[in-house]
Amino acid sequence: xxxxxxxxxxxxxxxxxxxxxARLPLYLRALTALxxxxxxxxxxxxLATAAGVNxxxxxxxxxxxxxxxxxxxxYDVEYLVYQISRELGLTQDWPVVIVGIGNLGAALAxxxxxxxxxxxxxxxxxxxxxxxxxxxxxxxxxxxxxxxxIITDNGVSIGVIATPAxxxxxxxxRLVAAGVTSILNFAPTVLSVxxxxxxxxxxxxxxxxxxxxxEQRKAGEETTSAQEPAAAxxxxxxxxxxxxxxxxxxxxxxxxxxxxxxxx
Amino acid sequence: xxxxxxxxxxxxxxxxxxxxxARLPLYLRALTALxxxxxxxxxxxxLATAAGVNxxxxxxxxxxxxxxxxxxxxYDVEYLVYQISRELGLTQDWPVVIVGIGNLGAALAxxxxxxxxxxxxxxxxxxxxxxxxxxxxxxxxxxxxxxxxIITDNGVSIGVIATPAxxxxxxxxRLVAAGVTSILNFAPTVLSVxxxxxxxxxxxxxxxxxxxxxEQRKAGEETTSAQEPAAAxxxxxxxxxxxxxxxxxxxxxxxxxxxxxxxx
DNA sequence: AAGTGTGAAGCTGTTCACAGCA
DNA sequence: TGCTGTGAACAGCTTCACACTT
Numbered sequence: 001x002x003x004x005x006x007x008x009x010x011x012x013x014x015x016x017x018x019x020x021x022a023r024l025p026l027y028l029r030a031l032t033a034l035x036x037x038x039x040x041x042x043x044x045x046x047l048a049t050a051a052g053v054n055x056x057x058x059x060x061x062x063x064x065x066x067x068x069x070x071x072x073x074x075y076d077v078e079y080l081v082y083q084i085s086r087e088l089g090l091t092q093d094w095p096v097v098i099v100g101i102g103n104l105g106a107a108l109a110x111x112x113x114x115x116x117x118x119x120x121x122x123x124x125x126x127x128x129x130x131x132x133x134x135x136x137x138x139x140x141x142x143x144x145x146x147x148x149x150i151i152t153d154n155g156v157s158i159g160v161i162a163t164p165a166x167x168x169x170x171x172x173x174r175l176v177a178a179g180v181t182s183i184l185n186f187a188p189t190v191l192s193v194x195x196x197x198x199x200x201x202x203x204x205x206x207x208x209x210x211x212x213x214x215e216q217r218k219a220g221e222e223t224t225s226a227q228e229p230a231a232a233x234x235x236x237x238x239x240x241x242x243x244x245x246x247x248x249x250x251x252x253x254x255x256x257x258x259x260x261x262x263x264x
Numbered sequence: 265x266x267x268x269x270x271x272x273x274x275x276x277x278x279x280x281x282x283x284x285x286a287r288l289p290l291y292l293r294a295l296t297a298l299x300x301x302x303x304x305x306x307x308x309x310x311l312a313t314a315a316g317v318n319x320x321x322x323x324x325x326x327x328x329x330x331x332x333x334x335x336x337x338x339y340d341v342e343y344l345v346y347q348i349s350r351e352l353g354l355t356q357d358w359p360v361v362i363v364g365i366g367n368l369g370a371a372l373a374x375x376x377x378x379x380x381x382x383x384x385x386x387x388x389x390x391x392x393x394x395x396x397x398x399x400x401x402x403x404x405x406x407x408x409x410x411x412x413x414i415i416t417d418n419g420v421s422i423g424v425i426a427t428p429a430x431x432x433x434x435x436x437x438r439l440v441a442a443g444v445t446s447i448l449n450f451a452p453t454v455l456s457v458x459x460x461x462x463x464x465x466x467x468x469x470x471x472x473x474x475x476x477x478x479e480q481r482k483a484g485e486e487t488t489s490a491q492e493p494a495a496a497x498x499x500x501x502x503x504x505x506x507x508x509x510x511x512x513x514x515x516x517x518x519x520x521x522x523x524x525x526x527x528x
Numbered sequence: 529a530a531g532t533g534t535g536a537a538g539c540t541g542t543t544c545a546c547a548g549c550a
Numbered sequence: 551t552g553c554t555g556t557g558a559a560c561a562g563c564t565t566c567a568c569a570c571t572t
Binding site: 017018019020054056057060070071072073 | 541542
């Protein structure tokens with residue numbers, strides 16, 4: 001979720017809805033796969049299925065980009081790949097730095113999805129002097145002292161923060177001061193940035209918590225379920241292994257008790 | 265309205281808006297920090313700032329949980345921590361399995377945010393026989409052959425997929441068949457699952473692409489047009505030939521390029 | 529006086545359904 | 551005929567503003 005408030009004043013829109021922007025990479029991936037199989041054209045229906053959305057939404061999304069399809073036929077795969085890439089800014093090279101080369105940082109450095117879409121890892125940066133010079137994913141880790149010069153020398157405008165939560169804001173401030181205007185934050189903290197800087201957050205623990213919420217809900221409704229779609233796999237055998245969520249009575253206990261939850 | 269009494273809203277309706285659910289973990293984290301500093305109460309304004317949202321939204325969100333605040337005072341920190349934890353289902357233990365112990369899988373296994381919120385890593389699973397038995401984050405990696413028995417024996421209902429894209433669907437099918445009903449997918453693929461199974465996706469490359477989109481726009485705004493053609497490639501002649509293209513950005517890099525994009 | 533809880537207004541995003549074009 | 555492109559209806563989320571409570 002982007003935190004940094006930004007973007008134009010509503011008027012004079014040339015704007016593509018944010019929700020649409022978020023789906024373009026999805027379409028691009030599906031189109032790339034088709035392109036590799038040399039499929040020349042696709043219908044909105046086929047592409048939508050491949051991307052995991054419904055066709056009306058896909059057509060609407062594409063309508064914001066322009067009229068790139070052919071009625072009665074569909075979309076030209078190669079052409080669409082190009083148009084979406086261009087719209088997303090992937091036809092240019094984006095140097096990025098990854099700060100915090102722990103388990104996650106190393107995983108990111110090795111992640112093929114970055115390099116394959118116009119993102120080039122310009123440098124890996126870590127605060128631990130012992131890490132300096134050590135090669136990770138083929139690049140030598142640089143020390144935090146060099147952060148500013150690396151940003152400047154490489155014209156980096158996108159930074160990835162994979163440090164512990166405690167160091168994130170400080171790293172963020174330095175990145176921004178050095179010229180970075182887009183940040184992908186993996187640290188479990190809310191970053192505050194000046195206007196004009198975009199922040200997107202990826203929080204592993206939050207995703208799991210959202211799943212737990214729905215999981216809990218399912219457990220509490222098992223009594224009512226009866227219908228099972230044909231193709232469904234066998235409805236499971238031992239859901240009982242885990243506590244069936246008990247009816248969370250919720251008598252609304254008086255006050256604080258049962259903390260059980262810890263920091264993250 | 266949600267009165268906090270019964271958890272059965274008469275109809276099979278959602279109850280708490282999805283957008284609200286997605287923010288609860290955020291509030292929880294902020295509250296936990298306050299709790300550690302022994303702060304007894306907070307106002308919606310303070311808590312909202314700490315969580316990075318605005319206060320009206322926060323109050324609205326909390327109103328779906330019930331009336332847990334005190335007018336003129338604010339919210340009791342401990343009590344709220346408990347209520348949100350309960351609502352999210354974090355007062356119970358959730359065993360999870362992580363499948364695919366590569367860079368990312370290992371990073372996830374080591375991620376403290378899991379264990380600290382009721383999520384217990386029941387097992388690490390990988391298809392590589394050479395990995396079997398090797399300890400990662402204190403747990404021995406188990407071979408994929410054992411997947412089903414691990415799920416069943418531990419009553420696992422949440423699975424994390426961190427395999428390469430090509431293996432994801434197959435792993436997903438096996439997890440679901442074994443009884444998993446919630447999946448957190450890190451592989452860059454659309455997973456298809458039977459009704460009743462929840463899938464959440466975390467896609468590193470997509471996040472970067474979204475940032476690139478906004479970054480590109482910022483650059484274009486600085487000086488009316490005047491874009492630096494970083495590394496535009498050539499356009500597919502066939503593509504350019506078949507469409508009226510029309511509108512917008514036309515000019516641009518004369519034509520476009522196409523690929524440079526790869527699978528992930 | 530301070531701050532929650534919430535109708536109501538306003539937005540954004542999704543779905544429908546069909547006109548229009550190849 | 552087949553499928554895109556899109557106005558219009560709909561649904562969900564956010565923001566406003568203020569009545570109400572402590």
